[in-house]
Amino acid sequence: MAIIERPAPTVPAIVTPTTTYGLLKRPVSATGWRSWVFTVDHKKLGIMYGATAMLFFIVGGVEALLIRLQLAAPNGKVLNADLYNQMFTMHATTMVFLFVMPMAAGFANYFVPLQIGARDVAFPRLNAFGFWAFLFGGIFLNLAWFLGGAADGGWFMYAPNSGPVFSPSNGVDFWALGLQITGIASLTGAINLIITVLNMRAPGMSLMKMPIFTWMITVVQFLLLFAIPVITVALFLLSFQRNFGAQFFDVAAGADPLLWQHLFWIFGHPEVYVLILPSFGIVSEVLPVFSRKPLFGYPFVVFSGAAIGFVGWGVWAHHMFASGLGPVSVAVFSLTTMAIAVPTGVKIINWTLTMWSGKLWFTTAMKFSIGLIVLFTVGGLSGVTHAVAPSDTQQTDTYYIVAHFHYVLFGGAVLGIFSGFYYWWPKVFGKMLNEKLGSWNFWLMVIGLNLTFGPMHILGLQGQPRRMYQWTEARAGEGFFNLAFWNLIASIGSFVLAVGILTFLINVLITSRNPQKAPLDPWDARSLEWMTTNPPKEHNFDVVPTVHHLDDFFHQKYEEDAATHTMKQVRTAEEIMAEQERNADKHIHMPSPSYWPIVLAFGLPVITFGVIYSHLISVVGGVIVLFAAYGWALESSTAPDSDFETNTPGTGLDKVASNHD
Amino acid sequence: MTDTAHGHASSTGISNVKLGMWAFLGSECLLFGGLISTYMLYRGRVTGGPRPSQIFDIPFTSVSSFVLLMSSLTMVLAVSAAHKDDDRKTNLWLTVTALLGATFVGGQVYEFTAFYKEGLGFSTSLFGSSFYTLTGFHGVHVTVGIIMLMSLVGILKRSSVPGKKAEVVEMIGLYWHFVDIVWIIIFTLVYLIPV
Amino acid sequence: MSRRQFDIRLSATIASVRVVLRKASKFAGAAGISAVVAGCATNAPQDTWQPKGPNSKLIDDLQQPVFAVAGIIGLIVAVAVVYTMIKYRDRGQPIPEQTHGKPALEITLTIIPALILAVVSVFTFGAIFKLAKTDDTEMIINVTGQQWWWEYDYPVQNEFGITQPIISSGQLVMPVGTKVLLRETSRDVIHSYWIPALNGKRDAVPGRIHTLRLEADEPGIYAGQCTEFCGLSHANMRMEAVALSKEDFAKWVANQQAPYVAPAKDTLAKQGEEVFLNQCVRCHQVNGLTRADGTPAIAAPDENVWSGAAPNLSHLMSRNTFAGAMFNLLSKQCRDEVWNAPSDVVGAKYLAGVTEECLNQKDLRAWLRNAPEVKPMYANPADLAVSNGKYRGMPYLALSEDDINKLVAYLITLK
Amino acid sequence: MFSTGFKYFFGVTVLSVVALIMSYALFEKFALGGVAISFLIAVGALLAGLLAFSSDGTTRDANTSTSDLTTQSIWPLVSAIGVVFLALGLVTSSVVFFGGVVVLLAALSEWMVQAWSERASTDSTHNAAARKRLLNPIEFPVLAAVGLGVVIFSFSRIMLTVNKSTGAILFIVAGALVLVAGVIFAIKPNMKRPVGAAICVLGALGIVAGGVASAVSGEREELVEAAAEGHFSHAECGPEESKYYDKLSEGTLSLRSSVSATVVYQDGELIARIQGLAKPQKSLTVGRSIPTNIIFRNATEGEFRLVAHLGGSKSADKAADGDSHKDETCTQLVAPGAEQSLTLNIAKPSSVENVYYLYIAGSDEKKIELVVP
Secondary structure, X not given: OOEEOOOOOOOOOEEOHHHOOHHHOOOOOOOHHHHHHOOOOHHHHXXXXXXXXXXXXXHHHHHHHHHHHHHOOOOOOOOOHHHXXXXXXXXXXXXXXXXXXXXXXXXXXXXXXHHOOOOOOXXXXXXXXXXHHHHHHHHHHHHHHHOOOOOOOOOOOOOOOOOOOOOOOOHHHHHHXXXXXXXXXXXXXXXXXXXXXXXOOOOOOOHHHOOHHHHHHHHHHHHHHHHHHHHHHHHHHHHHHHHHOXXXXXXXXXXOOHHHHHHXXXXXXXXXXXXXXXXXXXXXXXXXXXXOOOOOOHHHXXXXXXXXXXXXXXXXXXXXXXXXXXXXXXXXXXXXXXXXXXXXXXXXXXXXXXXXXXXXOOOHHHHHHHHHHHHHHHHHHHHHHOOOHHHHXXXXXXXXXXXHHHHHHHHHHHHHHHHXXXXXXXXXXXXXXXXXXXXXXXXXXXXXXXXXHHHHHHHHXXXXXXXXXXXXXXXXXXXXXXXXXXXXXXXXHHHXXXXXXXXXXXXXXXXXXXXXXXXXXXXXXXXXXXXXXXXXXXXXXXXXXXXXXXXXXXHHHEEEOOOOOOEEEOOOHHHHHHHHHHOOOOOEEOOOOOOHHHHHHHHHHHHHHHHHOOHHHHHHHHHHHHHHXXXXXXXXXXXXXXXXXXXXXXXXXXXOOOOOO | OOOEOOOOOOOOOOOHHHXXXXXXXXXXXXXXXXXHHHHHHHOOOOOOOOOHHHHOOHHHHHHHHHHXXXXXXXXXXXXXXXHOOOHHHHHHHHHHHHHHHHHHHHXXXXXXXXXXXXXXXXXXXXXXXXXXXXXXHHHHHHHHHHHHHHHHHHHHHHOOOOOOHHHHHHHHHHHHHHHHHHHHHHHHHHHHOOO | OOHHHHHHXXXXXHHHHHHHHHHHHHHHHXXXXXXXXXXXXXXXXXXXXXXXXXXXXXXXXXXHHHHHXXXXXXXXXXXHHHHHHHHOEOOOOOOOOOOOOOHHHHHHHHXXXXXXXXXXXXXXXXXHHHHOOOOOOOEEEEEEEXXXXXXXXXXXXXXXXEOOOEEEEOEEEEEOOOOEEEEEEEOOOOEEEOOOOOOOOEEEXXXXXXXXXXXOOOOEEEEEEOOOOOOOOHHHOEEEEEEEOHHHHHHHHXXXXXXXXOOOOOOHHHHHHHHHHHHHXXXXXXXXXXXXXXXXXXXXXHHHEOOOOOOOOOOHHHOOXXXXXXXXXXXXXXXXXXXXXXXXXXXXXXXXXXXXXOEOHHHHHHHHHOHXXXXXXXXXXXHOOOOOOOEEOXXXXXXXXXXXXXXXXXXXXXX | OOOHHHHHHHHHHHHHHHHHHHHHHHHOOOOHHHHHHHHHHHHHHXXXXXXXHHOOOOOOOOOXXXXXXXXXXXXXXXXXXXXXXXXXXXXXXXXXXXXXXXXXXXXXXXXXXXXXXXXXXXXXXXXXXXXXXXXXXHHHHHHHHHHHHHHHXXXXXXXXXXXXXXXXXXXXXXXXXXXXXXXXXXXXXXXXXXXXXXXXXXXXXXXXXXXXXXXXXXXXXXHHHHHHHOOOXXXXXXXXXXXXXXXXXXXXXXXXXXXXXXXXXXXXXXXXEEOOOOXXXXXXXXXXXXXXXXXXXXXXXXXXXXXXXXXOOOOHHXXXXXXXXXXXXXXXXXXXXXXXEEEEOOOOOOOOOOOEEEEEOOOOOOEEEEEOO
């Protein structure tokens, strides 16, 4: 239902079926699969993003396990060279583009409107389109496995190795075109969230009263907004070369292969912050809640996030220290890379000081957050060691780098995401995740990840390069603790890690069968998303809140004791909710579900499929896209009354024809 | 913010659609930035076929650039008419803008055909690949703009525009001006500055 | 607790932690490094922490303190977090004051890491420019990467006795104590040249020439590996740098320029030469080899191999490896003898080359029998449509065992 | 009366007969397409007859009012035309065939949706809305694309036919006409509809007619010549100026990195400077199958061209066949003080019989040997 009437109408509904469009009416069902497929509700889309990303996480994880299985012993025979190359390419691609990014998009979708006191995002249908484009793009990427082999050039896909001769299977085509589709998804998502945050904040919520998670998401969306077109250009050049005979990376024609590297990393480095900043945001929400203190130095955290966003554009060439840039560029990028370590360090310091003199409550969410502080620091410091360019020429493309970015991305991004799972699960699903299993989950993951990625530091420093489908004992050194030993440990660790993640899935399964509902405010939380039911109603808030403080919800519950400066509870969450119910808004018009987003998104893989196989298929895809685009443009965002089977005359339904997407 | 889900009271005072278009154009800047950089890197790399200075027809391109610029003027007139709720003039100026845009695209189709006949194919040289990619992307943007303008005329005539009319016209106007400005940059960098 | 009290307590605790840490860090730094070192392999051939030349020493002198500083900072953070966790765990205390931070403290804690990094960057800058220096180069070697081996091409340099271009592969032979400049490029995709004991890595990019300076202090053999992902057999693209004393190097040069010695008539080797002329010379050049009619046999790799080159096999048995340094020409025992030799005799042992009894017959025969089976390559004729029928790697030649016997007998004569 | 179905099949039959006659008259081809058309005539006539006989659709349900709402429909006619084009296409060309397919599909879907929407409800405005809802998303882009395509294609054809300077003038005139028309419409708000429509139709017809005329008369001569001769592809590496290849030669370089050697023509002598070696060289070592960039700098007064001679001329067996092909590649004529790059990629090694060298076009003396080991 798109129109929520409160209080419930007492006039019996008069059915006037003659005014419906029959099959052609808009989707309006609030239950069943249709309510999910055609939804434009940011919360449902958030859940769908999360579920899909989790699925891809498992796919990427299985790929990782196969890689570690292959490398557990010298001259591994589990995979052949070709399959191994596909495996590590798709592992990285899946984890970056199909797990961490969409998972963050899921959190953002769900919580940003709630945190700023909005009823939905700025462009609800665009939001739905973004999800479907991501899903179809992800499926398209992985289709390559069944159609002649996946991409095998590494996720960085350096030219000219990605060219038609050196990568003859269709894998790279699927990769490039699939990433274009997910890129469109990210771009629309970015525009949507930026406008939502800029334009739809609740009254009183100035930018400096915004929750820090929303802040970090905003920075991320700006990064995406400007980074996605750069990779789009690179992917176009690659596709044009592979499919239409362009010469962009054809060295014989005078091309410069470094062009790809520059384009890729101008996108790629901001992308790193796209991956990590959402988790920084989550941690910055979780730590204050379980320390019972506001975030230490909120403006510093905000500005350091923004600073990371800006400086992140000036460091890309540190991925290319070995690729033959001149010493001046190397020096400059070395300096900027060190500079970006400072705002990152600020965050670590602030999180620690947030806990300082607090009242710490070690829930699973809190444990994951603390785990992030420590493990991300390890990754950050190893990052500083290769900001030192000469040192980096020894370490780059060895397992030391693998260790570094896994500490950053697993120890940082993924732990943050899991912290978010445990913290927000009751909000999203109305049930608490089991804390005991959560503890198992945490410890297994932390031990597993240290066992897996810790030894990789040693492997790398002792000279084992990355991306080798086999390693040989001849280069493994002597002694008990040689590279063979550490490779084995890393492989064992990866399975411990897998068991840890399995524990989470078991936890979810058990929880879903538990009939017990979560309390309204289980964590005694601070920000606006907790000022509604669990899970939230479709229209989020009965009354759009007016904001007076940072952490407004907390300040509605507590007041400062003038003498001791400690906080004293004056109201419970239940009381606040009851008051909201009493003053509930009437006539809330929510945007209606729509067919067009999924149809439009479906057209995209059809076009790209045609680019690879037959241009006629592309034409069909183009027609689908055009058809859907026009259908979309000609439809208003809120369905007119005639689309509803039931009509309630006399209740003063405003015919709101607001179209903002 | 009490009675509708979104939009009617915005925190910045700018409507969602307009702000959204601004954000999108910000992103487009980087897209053209990447393409222009690629062209600038490769424009002198010719191992076969003509070089840029050998085939460019500057007088013709200047004229076509001027036509495109004029379309920005008519777009301004369309937006101002829309703000005055003058449907007739809005439609008229939108149509004129679309026609001027179509003239420009026609000129580009001519230019591409002529270059191709003179020996510059898409795969002839790096110059060829990057030239056609850059100007082709711009041409596609203009074409999409024309289709949006024509559809807007159609929608304005046939059915009610969802939302405020002037807002939608202004949003498409933003896009159109952006495409024009990009062309000025491309014209200067690609055609006027020698290799 | 008032704000003032909080501040005092905070700063006092920080001070005490600082004292503890300062003491601990010395131990921890030392202990940490020694723990890591203890946990490492002894004598790993590609260890990045065992410099054997001035360039890698420069890098090492830079990275040692940086790693130590990073380790200490990491320790401080970990200790601070754990300390906080223990000290402020929920023991029923009231909900604390909602302090929003201390700007002065914030700024201090921002400036300290910035200062540390500033110091590091000064040293980094110095090292970057020192490593990029090429104007006092003493010797030039052109290095060309292709899928999946390296070609070394010594242009004419009379001061080293090189009077005609020498082309070699598999092992980079260089004089010790000499500033050697590698001019790297590639024939197909991007590769990266890396001998960790001598210098950091530098990519070999097609269409570009990149320079990398190597200099070894002592004679010896230093292992390396291609580190830029270069396709199917990236893992099997290894390299070895052989540093010889100047006298030994001169001997090596003389041997490389020695004329071709055809095998004696009516030997198995002579028959092997015929097989070579029939099969191998399509791609592989042996300088001085002539056909039966006296015309020189010129290889035409450009017609058969995508990158347009195949290893030049002149004086093959002066090298220790083949197939991109993936396989040894020496048997394990003989090889260990060379590799583990002390630096004063390693040159002599290396120059002895591959003798009949030391030849690694197993791998060489397996390679000749079916190369794509032992090293993944694009050598299946059915899949070569995209590369105009040209191979990337050595194809399966369907040689008979008899031919292989002859070939091995011939190859062993290429001293 | 006759039903819609009858009209349709009757129309198909008649038009097919016409098509059959025309295709026979014009193309004198009768193979598959002719058989198909004949078959179509037979089927069309049979069905039309059946429908006329059974009087399907002539009686209407008396108790519904939908019959009043049934509008006149042109889609049966259009689809019939589509069928005919389809059949004609089988005889003539695939373009016509696909045109027919598209027209047929479009007409059938329009027809179907219209028929369906007329039965949707008793309210005709509602029915119209239902129809719009489904069809507008298709109609709008199709109409826009067709209109845009016709204008752009016609205009570009005209431009290809007229000569270059006329083209520029024509272009600005076209732009001005559009603008002027806009201004006239704007300042004359109460212009009569037919007048406005007439101006638009005239303009559209003018451009389409021009386009068709231009397409028939062909492109301007220089373009035809350029396409036939390939002005820039076969460079003659002689000393004289070539009309196209040396036109507006370039004097500056974008390529600066990765230069193997700089070859300078100075004081009547050609010398090479190589990275890493201090002394100027008279020979240059170039790796086999490696793209090698050389910069040629002309430090003399005249215009000169650097040529790389890469063998081929002495090939005895080929000369016997009368093919004395020289393998050479060269720069443009380089102005005094200017530079140009030359990229070499040599696959075969040089030898005593097959010497490679760089020289200045028109002089055999000034040489630099290229050694390819």
